[in-house]
Amino acid sequence: MTYLDSSATSQKPFAVLACLSDYYSYHNANVHRGAHRLSRDATERYEGARDKLARCIGADRRETVFTGGATESINLVANSWGRANLGAGDEVLLSVMEHHSNIVPWQLLQQATPGLVIKYCPLNAGGEDLDYEKLADLITPRTKLLSLAHTSNVLGVTTDTALCLSLLRKKGHKDAAFLLDACQSLPHKPVDVKALGCDFLVASGHKMLGPTGIGLLYGRLPLLEKMPPFMGGGEMIEEVTLGGSTYAGLPGKFEAGTPNIAQAIGWGAALDYIESVGGLARIEEYLDDLSQYLATRLRAVPKVTVYGPGPGEKRAPLAAFSVEGVHVSDLSTFLDLEGVAIRAGHHCTQPLHKYLGISHTARASCHLYNSREDIDVFVEKLEETLAFLADATAPR
Structure with missing residues (x-):
């Protein structure tokens, strides 16, 4: 997983x-x-x-x-x-x-x-x-x-x-x-x-x-x-x-x-x-790089909106996002079938989601045990899932 x-x-x-x-x-x-x-x-x-x-x-x-x-x-x-x-x-x-x-x-x-x-x-x-x-x-x-x-x-x-x-x-x-x-x-x-x-x-x-x-x-x-x-x-x-x-x-x-x-x-x-792994300062340095990579890869996926600080701005090792025309619960369910675990919902922040004009978001978040390869797998499976859902809902 x-x-x-x-x-x-x-x-x-x-x-x-x-x-x-x-x-x-x-x-x-x-x-x-x-x-x-x-x-x-x-x-x-x-x-x-x-x-x-x-x-x-x-x-x-x-x-x-x-x-x-x-x-x-x-x-x-x-x-x-x-x-x-x-x-x-x-x-x-x-x-x-x-x-x-x-x-x-x-x-x-x-x-x-x-x-x-x-x-x-x-x-x-x-x-x-x-x-x-x-x-x-x-x-x-x-x-x-x-x-x-x-x-x-x-x-x-x-x-x-x-x-x-x-x-x-x-x-x-x-x-x-x-x-x-x-x-x-x-x-x-x-x-x-x-x-x-x-x-x-x-x-x-x-x-x-x-x-x-x-x-x-x-x-x-x-x-x-x-x-x-x-x-x-x-x-x-x-x-x-x-x-x-x-x-x-x-x-x-x-x-x-x-x-x-x-x-x-x-x-x-x-x-x-x-x-033992270098302390929180080293973890922060590692995750700063990973968080930027995560947000950059997600922003490159068509119809994806990433919330929070813009490109290049410091952010925590997480990215909440939505996809035009796709319910995030469907997205997370299909990703789970592909072995990728992300969260979907309001993340105990209903007032924030209402303020942003959305009901739910998907969220991918990292810790020190994650790598760029994990993010690559996630984005690859995300793109495959979006392509599958687009095909499944296309007019026949």
């Missing part, structure tokens, strides 16, 4: 699979709570994975919270920081290119918070990036949160975070927070939360060569310290009495119950693997 669906989930190196098998075979125990050797061993591996992730993004380990995924991370911020800090008249500013997981939690919070306003930044005239002039107009002294995709999972464009942060600090509320969804950036490029200046950052392990069911919430220490717990239960407590409870320090306050131990350890193994 030619696998070109890494934006949905990445394949896993054998080193990650071996790590998971080793943990369950020889080190399986609950963390933090046991005095026996297995528990100490599991705890060391689990917390070691946290240290690796914290180093990867340039954070303090206390600012590095494990969750069940990026979706859970955003819901955590919405239900903890959001409920404590957002009220009637306050504004949340998103964009039309956000993943549903960075829209729906804020809409749910709006339903529970009468008077809370959500605004959406449109795209520029070319439909390939945010309209930063409009973004500047939308930010007001009532803007308390700016929450954006670091990189779009459809357009492949990376947000100008420095400009966004500058506008927010100049025009927004004095206590405004800046959240970045790094699901499509962190797997492919170095990300430093201090350099970005964000208050929150979320990501998922399964797009970064790691297991499913594990995510990251980075939050600036002063914010996390003030935020109430998201869920209550074991592990996140300091002391429980019938009259009330006190809570553990960071990051434990936000990790209620038995955590996703194996998944966190597996993510740590994925980070080790990434370092």
Whole structure:
């Protein structure tokens, strides 16, 4: 199979699979709570994975919270920081290119918070990036949160975070927070939360060569310290009495119950693997070339429209596209029969597709295990499929 669906989930190196098998075979125990050797061993591996992730993004380990995924991370911020800090008249500013997981939690919070306003930044005239002039107009002294995709999972464009942060600090509320969804950036490029200046950052392990069911919430220490717990239960407590409870320090306050131990350890193994092949900077360099090749080959196919940055402009290693007169579900089904795996649908970005005037797109996306040969196979099979569909629907 030619696998070109890494934006949905990445394949896993054998080193990650071996790590998971080793943990369950020889080190399986609950963390933090046991005095026996297995528990100490599991705890060391689990917390070691946290240290690796914290180093990867340039954070303090206390600012590095494990969750069940990026979706859970955003819901955590919405239900903890959001409920404590957002009220009637306050504004949340998103964009039309956000993943549903960075829209729906804020809409749910709006339903529970009468008077809370959500605004959406449109795209520029070319439909390939945010309209930063409009973004500047939308930010007001009532803007308390700016929450954006670091990189779009459809357009492949990376947000100008420095400009966004500058506008927010100049025009927004004095206590405004800046959240970045790094699901499509962190797997492919170095990300430093201090350099970005964000208050929150979320990501998922399964797009970064790691297991499913594990995510990251980075939050600036002063914010996390003030935020109430998201869920209550074991592990996140300091002391429980019938009259009330006190809570553990960071990051434990936000990790209620038995955590996703194996998944966190597996993510740590994925980070080790990434370092072993030269690190995220080398991966970014390799995928920059591959992304340009992918977009160039696709644009050369008749009746294909590729969305996002134009020729020669930097883009993530993905290309969402449509074909005149062909439904993308039919396209992906026929390509699957030829051994090529791409994604078809709205990619959890229905507002963006509606904004672009289309219902669905096909999307091919790469990771470090892909090559130009994979793209050549994909384009060859795409052209054969389009020729077959044209012939099948031609008047007789």
